[in-house]
Amino acid sequence: MDSLPQEDLDKISALLDQREKDLLVDINREANQRDDYAQLATEAPDPGDSAFADLSTDLDNAAIGRDVVELRAIRRAKEHIENGSYGTCMDCSEAIPIERLMAQPIAERCARCQQIFEKSHPASGRGASL
Ligand SMILES: [Zn+2]
Numbered sequence: 001m002d003s004l005p006q007e008d009l010d011k012i013s014a015l016l017d018q019r020e021k022d023l024l025v026d027i028n029r030e031a032n033q034r035d036d037y038a039q040l041a042t043e044a045p046d047p048g049d050s051a052f053a054d055l056s057t058d059l060d061n062a063a064i065g066r067d068v069v070e071l072r073a074i075r076r077a078k079e080h081i082e083n084g085s086y087g088t089c090m091d092c093s094e095a096i097p098i099e100r101l102m103a104q105p106i107a108e109r110c111a112r113c114q115q116i117f118e119k120s121h122p123a124s125g126r127g128a129s130l
Contacts (some may be wrong), residue, residue: 004087008098013081015105020074023067030064073106089113 004012080086087096091113100107108116 003084004098004101009081009086009103012086012101013078013107014104016081019049019105020071020084021074023071024075025063027067027071030067070106076108077106091117 015130044123050084077086080088087098089096089110092110094110096107100111103117107114
């Protein structure tokens, strides 16, 4: 499998960093009455830990829930960049086209698998629309 050129990875990292910052600002603003949640969202050391999962399901504020879901996706994407698996479809293991990644840096599936996933998970209409 071809890995992405470093140049593209750098661009995508920058996009992810910027988006992450924007999201944290949003979350902090939306959560001004929810200090505990804001704290968790900004300080959780492990993007896969259960605090994050609880956070996104417990929240009755849908806007924050969406942001947190996207934040988790961003942190996963960054991990994938670090471990070299970024840009590979998690379902079919094909390379995701760079145009798609530039438009949607948190995409974890190619367009075809994403469609299949959305059809088979119609109820999971939360979070980023990829
Ligand atoms: Zn795929």
